[in-house]
Amino acid sequence: MFELSKDHEDFRQVVRDFAEREVEPHIAQWDRQHHFPTDLIPKMGELGLFGLVVPEEFGGAGLEDEGAFTFQCVAIEELGRVDQSIGITLSAGVGLGINPILTYGSQEQKERWLPDLVAGRALAGFGLTEPEAGSDAGATRTRARLEDGQWVLNGAKAFITNSGTDITSVVTVTARTGEKEDGSAEISAITVPAGTPGFTVEPPYDKLGWHVSDTHGLTFENCRVPEANLLGNRGDGFKQFLKTLDDGRIAISALAVGLAQRMLEESTEYAKTRLAFGKPIGVNQGVSFQVADLAVMVEAARQLTYKAAWLKDELHAGRRSLKEVKQAAAICKLYSTEAAVTATRIATQVFGGNGFMEEFPVARFYRDAKILEIGEGTSEVQRMVIARGLGLPS
Known part of the structure; x- marks a missing residue:
């Protein structure tokens, strides 16, 4: 049996109190209105929810040696107990937004993006799924070619969480950047800042559930970003x-x-x-x-x-x-x-x-x-x- 530590359980109560105070009274209305509560995100940041797995160097809690990921799961569980949309906003904000940059980003990329993401001043998305590449993620059709020191992206992504909020700062996108020696696709990850010319956030989906979560399709038409926006090594996407x-x-x-x-x-x-x-x-x-x-x-x-x-x-x-x-x-x-x-x-x-x-x-x-x-x-x-x-x- 895996029993949580006292610190984890004490933290659970903190998050539960927050969710019942800041989310529960409003969630039914937000759900009816399909309203994304932008003002809630900095409050979650102030509580430290976006920084549980992040080192102190970038504004995080510095819990790497104290069960940081377990703390993260406790927070997601407690938010999800009150509302699933708010829970997935945190889960995707960290797991798909922060973690790729934290794990694979350069020092400059980390310093540029992580402090605001950890503080809840910004959100990030992860563009993997495509209209014709879901479970078969290796069938990615979005392409990126190097031209004069810039990546030029063309393609589309689907069902991307936290990609079109008023505070979305960046989306990490997977794209075909060439072919390997065996003829298979070389797939790389590239960060695309919000507002980049050629990067279009499509209207929000009309979803069965998760009405309070932000979800959009994305399109890229000759979208240019610096070569340095490659996340990690080329071909490791x-x-x-x-x-x-x-x-x-x-x-x-x-x-x-x-x-x-x-x-x-x-x-x-x-x-x-x-x-x-x-x-x-x-x-x-x-x-x-x-x-x-x-x-x-x-x-x-x-x-x-x-x-x-x-x-x-x-x-x-x-x-x-x-x-x-x-x-x-x-x-x-x-x-x-x-x-x-x-x-x-x-x-x-x-x-x-x-x-x-x-x-x-x-x-x-x-x-x-x-x-x-x-x-x-x-x-x-x-x-x-x-x-x-x-x-x-x-």
């Missing part, structure tokens, strides 16, 4: 985003745990207070057994998630292997996200007709849950990764 996704899968799992936890709380309370035939509906085994199943799913999902987070922190300390983390990330992501989708279905059933009404939060969580099985690698991709990790032929 594929390896970079695969590692980025491994970390992101654990974070999405934490987001799913927050959702399942909220469904357990809502269903338990409703089963105690909703009367039918003169008695609380929780006296009926048909209801109580469903709530019991929720408790089992929450416990299992949380254990898998924080085992994976612990392994990630141990990897940073040099005590675990990348293979272990990769397998644990796929396992927790698969189980937790599918459990979260099931949890919303159970909670909606427990609430009956009220579960179909937007005045009750279970309806919003029901809409928000499905994307968890898709983003950061679909459930099918996770099963493929797990099978390969077991040594089965690909």
